[in-house]
Amino acid sequence: MPDRWGITLPLSGLPLREQRAVVERLPDLGYTDAWSAEADRTDAFTPLVLAAQWAPALRLGTAIVPAFTRGPALLAQSAATLANLAPGRFALGIGSSSDVIVEGWNGIPFTEPYARVRDTLRFLRTAFAGERVAEDWASFSVRGFRLGELPEQVPPVLVAALRPGMLRLAGREGDGAIVNWLTADDVRAVAPHVREYGKPAAEIVARIFVVPDAEPERARAIGRRLAAAYLNVPVYKAFHQWLGRTELGPMWKLWADGDRRGALEAIPDEVVDRLVLHGPAASVREQVEAYVEAGVSTPVLAPLGGGDPVATVEALAPR
Structure with missing residues (x-):
């Protein structure tokens, strides 16, 4: 069994307010992580706030929060709040997202995505250190912000990345990368760009879409x-x-x-x-393990297809 085994929250097919019982069981089923996504459903933070209370053993992460759709200060506040609800158990994943979500849905110009993610990452490092931030970056400026409540333990910041430039940023300045929509074999093309900066242990989180049984x-x-x-x-x-x-x-x-x-x-x-990935649940688990063998640190399953979410979670639990 891989060291880490994650699931995407909230689960599809069940209102978030009714997911406590299944989330509480996740650690006993062998899940180590719960990661949220933010596109057209829930925001990234609320499901993890609940999970922080429902399952105190779980590691929690955002995969991802778009760097464009929250201002830098608000993003730092949200992340610090969750980090203090789950000390040492929260990882912040940020990324550019896409023109569809940023510009098409939120009315925010999707310009210079690499610069926006890089600058947000640098801002967060300074803010989490408790420093007063007054700086002009290429993609935004901040005037005199200081985070009023610092995280008890500074969360790692991972960068959602696809191609070499962002992958290298994730490894060089971030604490690792978040990837998706790739095959297990593709991981071998992606991982070296993340780990080429003397960080062989840089984390690679992969969101993997699955349709079991x-x-x-x-x-x-x-x-x-x-x-x-x-x-x-x-x-x-x-x-x-x-x-x-x-x-x-x-x-x-x-x-x-x-x-x-x-x-x-x-x-x-x-x-x-x-x-x-599809087929019997046991086959799906084996296919997910191939991602780990190829270099993924944390596989995060994203079940599709409806059905009973509790049965799906049980069927996909690591054996």
């Missing part, structure tokens, strides 16, 4: 829809082009031409099978 065609249909929605977003398209995934070329062309149905059908089954 579903018929292959149903699982592929779920995975294909999600893959099309993500892999046509410019940042993810560029990532898979960098990985050399030329077999997605027909899908990208059809999508650009407005043929959504054709684009879905053009995604090869093999690509779907490697990016969205």
Whole structure:
């Protein structure tokens, strides 16, 4: 069994207010981590605040909080508050997110994402140290902010990264990287960029989409829809082009031409099978372990497909 085994919160198919019983059981089932996401559902912090009280043994993390959608000071306050609710058990994951979420949904210009993440990371280091921050960075300026309640233990800050520039930032200035939408084999292309700065132990957190105990065609249909929605977003398209995934070329062309149905059908089954893990739960666990063997420190499962979330958590628990 890997040293760490995470799950994404909140679980799909159950209101967050009703998830206490299953979250309390996670450590006994063998889960070590619970990581939140922030896109179009809950915010990143609220589920972890609850989990901090419901399951005090769990390590908690955000994967991710967009660096654009909160001001630097508010982000530092939110992170410090959660770090003090779960001393030594919280990791802050930040990233650029995408133009869809930042600009399309939040009305914030998605400009210079690398600079925004880098500058946010540097600001957080200064703020968490208790220093008064008055500085002009390339992507924003802060005038006279000091964090009023410091974290009892400064949380590690991980950077969501896809291509070499951000991966190297994660390893050079961050405490590791958060990755997603990649295969176990892709990890071998990604990990060296994170760990090339004399940090062989730099953490790599991977969010891994899984559809356990579903018929292959149903699982592929779920995975294909999600893959099309993500892999046509410019940042993810560029990532898979960098990985050399030329077999997605027909899908990208059809999508650009407005043929959504054709684009879905053009995604090869093999690509779907490697990016969205499915099959019997035992097989899914083995596929997740392949990510760890390839260099992932913390696999974080993100179950898809509905069904009973409690049964899914139990079925995917490490053995």
